[in-house]
Amino acid sequence: MFALRNQVRTHxxxxxxxxxxxxxxxxxxxxxxxxxxxxxxNALTAAKELGGDVTALVAGSKAAxxxxxxxxxxxxxxxxxxxxxxxxxxxPENYADLVAAATKEGGFTHVVAPSSAFGKNVLPRVSAxxxxxQISDVTKIESEDTFVRPxxxxxxxxxxxxxxxxxxxxxxxxAFPAAELEGGSAGVSDAKDPAAEPQSEWLSEELxxxxxxxxxxxxxxxxxxRGLKNKExxxxxxxxxxxxxxxxxxxxxxxxxxxxxxxSLQVGQTGKxxxxxxxxxxxxxxxxxxxxxxxxxxxxxxxxxxADAPIFEVADVGLVADLFDAVPELTTKVKA
Amino acid sequence: xSNKLRIFVPVKRVIDxxxxxxxxxxxxxxxxTGVKFSINPFCDIAVEEALLLKEGNEGLVENIHVASxxxxxxxxxxxxxxxxxxDDSTLVEMGPKDAELEPLGVAKVLKKLIEEQKSNLxxxxxxxxxxxxxxxGQILAGLLKWPxxxxxxxxxxxxxxxxxxxxxxxGVETVAAKLxxxxxxxxRLNEPRYVTLxxxxxxxxxxxxxxxxxxxxxxxxxxxxxxxxxxxxxxxxIKVETVDELVSKLKETGTL
Numbered sequence: 001m002f003a004l005r006n007q008v009r010t011h012x013x014x015x016x017x018x019x020x021x022x023x024x025x026x027x028x029x030x031x032x033x034x035x036x037x038x039x040x041x042n043a044l045t046a047a048k049e050l051g052g053d054v055t056a057l058v059a060g061s062k063a064a065x066x067x068x069x070x071x072x073x074x075x076x077x078x079x080x081x082x083x084x085x086x087x088x089x090x091x092p093e094n095y096a097d098l099v100a101a102a103t104k105e106g107g108f109t110h111v112v113a114p115s116s117a118f119g120k121n122v123l124p125r126v127s128a129x130x131x132x133x134q135i136s137d138v139t140k141i142e143s144e145d146t147f148v149r150p151x152x153x154x155x156x157x158x159x160x161x162x163x164x165x166x167x168x169x170x171x172x173x174x175a176f177p178a179a180e181l182e183g184g185s186a187g188v189s190d191a192k193d194p195a196a197e198p199q200s201e202w203l204s205e206e207l208x209x210x211x212x213x214x215x216x217x218x219x220x221x222x223x224x225x226r227g228l229k230n231k232e233x234x235x236x237x238x239x240x241x242x243x244x245x246x247x248x249x250x251x252x253x254x255x256x257x258x259x260x261x262x263x264s265l266q267v268g269q270t271g272k273x274x275x276x277x278x279x280x281x282x283x284x285x286x287x288x289x290x291x292x293x294x295x296x297x298x299x300x301x302x303x304x305x306x307a308d309a310p311i312f313e314v315a316d317v318g319l320v321a322d323l324f325d326a327v328p329e330l331t332t333k334v335k336a
Numbered sequence: 337x338s339n340k341l342r343i344f345v346p347v348k349r350v351i352d353x354x355x356x357x358x359x360x361x362x363x364x365x366x367x368x369t370g371v372k373f374s375i376n377p378f379c380d381i382a383v384e385e386a387l388l389l390k391e392g393n394e395g396l397v398e399n400i401h402v403a404s405x406x407x408x409x410x411x412x413x414x415x416x417x418x419x420x421x422x423d424d425s426t427l428v429e430m431g432p433k434d435a436e437l438e439p440l441g442v443a444k445v446l447k448k449l450i451e452e453q454k455s456n457l458x459x460x461x462x463x464x465x466x467x468x469x470x471x472x473g474q475i476l477a478g479l480l481k482w483p484x485x486x487x488x489x490x491x492x493x494x495x496x497x498x499x500x501x502x503x504x505x506x507g508v509e510t511v512a513a514k515l516x517x518x519x520x521x522x523x524r525l526n527e528p529r530y531v532t533l534x535x536x537x538x539x540x541x542x543x544x545x546x547x548x549x550x551x552x553x554x555x556x557x558x559x560x561x562x563x564x565x566x567x568x569x570x571x572x573x574i575k576v577e578t579v580d581e582l583v584s585k586l587k588e589t590g591t592l
Contacts, residue, residue, distance in 0.1 A: 037505075089509070092474065093483055117504040121486050124439065124471035128478025133440050133558040136469045146562065151468055152357040156366055159562040199483035200513035203499070207507035216505065220591070245592075253523070263489070263524055264507050269465065270523055272505075278591035288356055295570065299591045301582065307575070316573040317585045329579040334592070
């Protein structure tokens with residue numbers, strides 16, 4: 001039904017391609033050193049749901065390589081590239097200028113970016129440059145001007161209608177499936193590059209190296225909390241379970257603040273929002289800020305020795321037990 | 337530009353982080369009557385960072401100005417920031433029936449205040465925990481055409497250059513920019529202090545200027561809230577006694 005409606009709308013939009021009301025979307029591609037960021041593929045699915053033509057924008061010194069991959073995604077009408085090192089590391093000042101220029105040049109009605117650290121950094125700045133309101137963390141597209149998003153740490157779901165001529169959206173990755181990297185053959189051309197003077201300078205990065213799946217896109221996540229007591233326990237208990245399941249490792253804010261796990265592993269309102277098929281919460285009480293980041297998981301399991309912990313209110317399967325006994329036993333049984 | 341810092345810290349009054357918000361019966365928003373309000377936690381961290389910059393660098397900070405756009409009750413959080421050590425403050429007062437401004441409108445109001453204050457460093461929270469937008473700092477940077485460093489976990493000022501370590505997906509990165517600039521705070525930046533009673537008393541004598549929202553043009557909202565609903569409730573789960581049962585239940589769901 002929805003797909004049909006979209007088709008009709010696309011038809012209408014194409015029929016009136018010369019009017020400025022035709023629906024067309026600019027999708028910002030996040031890429032790191034030639035690799036498309038996972039959440040971008042989810043944002044592309046949302047861009048396609050809007051119903052108009054989707055033009056992808058790729059920028060950075062390896063833009064051409066990435067553009068070739070993006071052009072193969074089904075449903076992408078065109079790819080714009082800005083091949084310049086000024087866009088490496090996603091510096092927001094340069095990037096926002098580029099996006100704003102491309103939006104004006106192409107007369108786009110919608111601009112879509114992933115709700116990643118990159119998207120959240122860049123798109124509100126574009127909002128200022130285009131004097132258009134940005135809508136954050138969209139979880140559902142009801143129509144071309146009506147969107148659904150969580151507020152109050154996911155304790156309320158808001159439906160908003162935008163009266164702006166340009167709609168800027170960041171997309172919550174866990175709410176849309178990833179677009180497949182096949183089936184398309186879009187043309188690639190150069191974007192209008194404003195080539196702004198850089199205002200800030202990228203110095204360095206320290207990324208957590210891991211062989212495990214990326215937290216944002218993992219099908220299974222095992223997450224540890226304060227109940228693990230220290231970093232040694234966290235590493236000793238959570239990592240083998242994650243490896244046995246082929247899962248990503250997450251953590252509660254308490255675990256991160258106490259130094260058990262890296263900040264980038266935090267799941268919650270202020271960390272990552274995940275919606276894997278299976279989420280196993282270990283030694284996590286289930287504060288509302290944590291639930292905000294995981295309660296859309298398909299199946300939630302919890303292991304906690306406190307039978308009254310709020311995590312059990314959202315868990316499909318709860319085991320009231322000492323995690324120091326239960327988790328190693330679970331790890332062994334999963335491997336078997 | 338002089339190397340002295342004139343720091344501007346916008347703060348927001350929000351429902352206290354520990355309160356579980358309830359959607360109102362009309363489905364137009366969340367229940368606010370009788371609910372505890374506090375300073376947004378990320379704004380509290382922003383105030384603290386301004387104070388730390390002042391205390392940790394002799395003579396570096398000339399002034400710390402805090403400002404809020406909100407109801408008259410937002411005076412409380414401004415007084416709190418003054419009690420902690422901010423120098424002066426502005427409340428852009430909204431009537432009880434005014435709809436809360438969207439980030440774009442708030443940023444336009446703040447821009448005007450920042451220009452009046454001749455501020456050269458703005459520190460904001462990365463997001464307010466009510467709207468969860470995470471936009472105001474970046475919009476402000478765009479309006480002022482200043483560089484921005486969002487989600488800061490470390491800030492160091494060296495002359496007119498500021499180095500900021502940012503929390504990004506997968507780790508941290510460090511960027512540098514010249515003043516004037518915008519910084520938004522992440523949780524890890526610092527541990528906000530508590531206010532003491534004598535300081536609260538002293539803060540009552542510090543300047544708190546009130547201006548009406550009507551004095552600002554072009555801040556009208558662009559979005560209509562069609563409805564606010566409770567999130568889908570999860571089906572009640574079951575509790576099991578042993579790891580074996582846990583494993584078999586998870587196998588039934590097909591996720592294990």
